[in-house]
């Protein structure tokens with residue numbers, strides 16, 4: 579009731595084109611560039627990347643990360659859930675962001691995405707993968723620096739992992755962070771990790 583009233587006063591507008599009715603309209607989502615290309619080697623059983631990190635999607639992800647557009651993150655998660663990927667017979671696990679950056683933002687964008695996916699697909703969500711070490715932002719690092727930066731950054735807490743884990747993240751570039759997360763899950767016990775990522779970042783600093 580309150581939400582309907584709020585919607586009347588402040589109707590949602592599309593982040594891409596500004597039209598009323600949704601935070602991301604169907605026409606703008608239809609323009610997301612589907613990712614077809616190589617998949618990082620990282621120990622995953624399956625690895626799904628939905629889109630390329632470009633255009634309206636890139637701008638939307640940046641708004642979630644830096645402009646506190648949390649509901650836009652939920653909308654992105656709902657679109658990620660609608661993509662064809664792996665079994666639903668699993669537990670959803672968000673790849674936790676840097677605690678400093680999460681504290682600054684007030685929420686973890688991977689958790690927002692994962693929560694939306696879990697709601698749409700009706701899969702349980704687990705927060706047992708935690709970040710135990712602060713890492714430098716990966717954006718300005720090359721591939722080797724990224725691997726070194728995130729090694730040992732994660733740990734799986736609270737018993738053995740479930741047999742099937744769906745690991746959710748917003749962006750992957752080299753896959754170094756995801757590889758470190760999978761290593762932490764496997765260290766806690768044998769399981770299949772299915773990675774589902776919203777977008778692949780294609781630009782990598784090589785200096």
Ligand SMILES: [Zn+2]
Nearest residue numbers: 592595603606
């Ligand atoms: Zn639009």
